[in-house]
Amino acid sequence: MMHQLLSEFMGTALMILFGVGVHADTVLNDTKYHGSGHLFAITTWAFGISVSLFMFGNVCINPAMALTQVILGNMTWGTFFPVVIAEMLGGIIGALIVYVMYADSFKHSYGKIDGDTIRNIFSTAPAVRNLPRNFFVEFFDTFLFISAILAVSEIKTPGIVPIGVGLIVWAIGMGLGGPTGFAMNQARDLGPRIAHAILPIKGKASNDWQYGLIVPGIAPFVGAIAAAIFGKLYLGL
Secondary structure, X not given: OHHHHHHHHHHHHHHHHHHHHHHHHHHOOOOOOOOOOHHHHHHHHHHXXXXXXXXXXXXXXXXXXXXHHHHOOOOOHHHHHHHHHHHHHHHHHHHHHHHHHOHHHHHHHOOOOOHHHHHHHHOOOOOOOOHHHHHHHXXXXXXXXXXXXXXXXXXXXXXXXXXXXXXXXXXXXXXXXXXXXXXXXXXXXXXXXXXXXXXXXOOOOOOOXXXXXXXXXXXXXXXXXXXXXXXXXXXXX
């Protein structure tokens, strides 16, 4: 159990190091890859998740995926809650490490980049704020994400899952990520959002907990439930 929790913690932290790190790299002033854009960012997220899965193996690194595993009978509720805590802590620590790594660039961006943009380095935000539609987007993205992972996991070829998950993230990010930033994972959004709340960032914007808790907080769980049902009824899991 302790090994699993450490794997979930470190795997999530590594995922966030790549993901929040690439946003810091593209957004902040005086970085090597400032302004590289969303193609650069989405690709790094996808490859970073693959690297994390290669390193830490059979992990969820996502509370929504952990819920799916509970519904499918692969994880108990007694395991679910510690796993989610480990993942959330990993999300926080990963984001804090990114801040330390990019501290000079954060300082060079104060007063030049607005607070909302800096907050969005850490957490997702909608392109157009419409909570019911934003909720549906995150629900559907998560449903597709987890359903595709469940399908790929049935292919018994060594190494296929980390590669497959990276491709799934890449495709969803490109095709469906525009409305909300495709969180699909509470540890990915709420963990770094908590880090943003506690960091000494000048001119800090609101953490927008209303959006954070409703859209990337609740919608992925609903998508996870739908994916588990699809897995049972269609994939035969």
